[in-house]
Amino acid sequence: MTKATEVLPDTVSGLKQLLDAIERREVDIVLGSSSRRVLTALIESPQRTAVSSINELAQQLAVNASTLSRLAQRLGYGGFSKLQDVFRRELTEGKHFYSEQASRLVVNSSDPDTLNQLTRLGRQESANIASMIEQVDPTVFLHSVELLASARRVRIHGMRQFHSLALFIAYGLGMLRPDVSTLDTGRQGVADALAQLDEGDVLVVSSCFPYTPSVLATAEVAARHGIKVIALTDSASSPLAKSALHSFYVPNHSLFFSNSMCAFMLLAQGLLSAVASHLGEASVSALKHRETLISELNASL
Structure with missing residues (x-):
């Protein structure tokens, strides 16, 4: 017999405990193999999860953005931004925010065309403006x-x-x-x-x-x-x-x-x-x- 979760986890360790409980069928939350994989990946990279947009995470995890939204709703958070807040708090007021952001530039520094970065930045800013x-x-x-x-x-x-x-x-x-x-x-x-x-x-x-x-x-x-x-x-x-x-x-x-x-x-x-x-x-x-x-x-x- 499963039991419902009474309090949503507000820490990454709490999320991991919830994932373990879901896999042991101790709570009334059912996740498919794909959703469990995605949640595991989010938990294993809390900094990436905290600073990336839902579209960036979806691309990195090879899923649709709607998959992340549905995952958050099934866990009881209502929307992905509420789930993402758990990971943001994990960074303790952004202790590693700037270095994490910069590390994304380093990862992409192998591109020999430096103007490529400017082009991508411009597209991202255009998307931010349109969304705003x-x-x-x-x-x-x-x-x-x-x-x-x-x-x-x-x-x-x-x-x-x-x-x-x-x-x-x-x-x-x-x-x-x-x-x-x-x-x-x-x-x-x-x-x-x-x-x-x-x-x-x-x-x-x-x-x-x-x-x-x-x-x-x-x-x-x-x-x-x-x-x-x-x-x-x-x-x-x-x-x-x-x-x-x-x-x-x-x-x-x-x-x-x-x-x-x-x-x-x-x-x-x-x-x-x-x-x-x-x-x-x-x-x-x-x-x-x-x-x-x-x-x-x-x-x-």
């Missing part, structure tokens, strides 16, 4: 644009390479409306910066796996104090999405040795362009005023 656009909820996009245009204060926060994205958004939005900056622009620290915001102000945060713990904590604290959080992240299972009022999910799988930023930058440009349209003549006046100041300063040099 497909996932954008029109209502979420509209409400986010309205908040960015009308909130009394807007702050942007990102760390590491996402700091460059935060600077870009802060610069672009600051061209259109007042009281916009990166969260830590004064360098007094995040706590002091958050203390300057009131309930109803907006904080845009960005991070993806391996998530920066300080960014996650900042979003959680801001949301608890009534600050409206907009998250630019990688999936619905991202811890940032739990704190956000509105979230955008940006695929970022590529040959780059870190997280790809192309689709994130396009999303940022799309939001900024929509804010400019939403503000109408007010945005045009703001830009003309800036042009006047630039002209006056140039004349004085």
Whole structure:
């Protein structure tokens, strides 16, 4: 007599124990030989499983992407991204993320045509952009644009390479409306910066796996104090999405040795362009005023 699993494993070792139980028919989960092979391969290469897209894994394992989705559902995870989260946690906040990404470049370095890598990278980024656009909820996009245009204060926060994205958004939005900056622009620290915001102000945060713990904590604290959080992240299972009022999910799988930023930058440009349209003549006046100041300063040099 088999028994149902009560708690889904949240570690790779727990998954291995579940696989052993399935093979011994101790649980009410039935997997065919192909699914058992795939699950075994995922467990044996947790880093690869954590950082690869579902399509990349399917290609490496010689199965269809739908096979991975069905496997996750049969195990009780609902979707492959939930199963993949188990492997992502195994990397302990990305301890080996960058080296694992770089190792994929080394594996493919035997190709004598170096432009081949650029071509593949371009195709992957195009796929990321197309997937990102497909996932954008029109209502979420509209409400986010309205908040960015009308909130009394807007702050942007990102760390590491996402700091460059935060600077870009802060610069672009600051061209259109007042009281916009990166969260830590004064360098007094995040706590002091958050203390300057009131309930109803907006904080845009960005991070993806391996998530920066300080960014996650900042979003959680801001949301608890009534600050409206907009998250630019990688999936619905991202811890940032739990704190956000509105979230955008940006695929970022590529040959780059870190997280790809192309689709994130396009999303940022799309939001900024929509804010400019939403503000109408007010945005045009703001830009003309800036042009006047630039002209006056140039004349004085």
